[in-house]
Amino acid sequence: MSKKLLALSMTVFAGASLVHAATMTRQEYNDYRGWQLPEGENGNDVGYIIEDRAGKKNTEELDGFVQWLPKDEFLRKFSPAETPQDRVRLEQRELYTKLDALENFLDKGQPSFINDEQWEQLNFQSKAMHTYNQILLNRLELFKEEV
Known part of the structure; x- marks a missing residue:
């Protein structure tokens, strides 16, 4: 996914802090980061790529702290705030x-x-x-x- 397309697909969410997020499978996230999917993990797991723009930048493509969370965990922590x-x-x-x-x-x-x-x-x-x-x-x- 291109940086521009990813940025356009992200929506603002609120939890402990405001974050931008988009749905992404575990495999897509690993591909995005250039990582090999760890053995025993399901690449089809649905989750969210999260960018916390208040956090320390940890990727070249986005400006904040980027991580991936499984869908259930994400929805427990964040609510839409658009x-x-x-x-x-x-x-x-x-x-x-x-x-x-x-x-x-x-x-x-x-x-x-x-x-x-x-x-x-x-x-x-x-x-x-x-x-x-x-x-x-x-x-x-x-x-x-x-x-």
């Missing part, structure tokens, strides 16, 4: 995860290592996060209405 709807959905999911963790912590009661002022701020933070979460949910509903 459209505004994708990005709001991702933001809401990440916020909900943080809010859930904070609520679980608050439900246990104030621990001795947190003073009253900090505890009060954590409760304010929870309320603000609830409001923020509701705004994101409302935006997602508005996206549905626009279709």
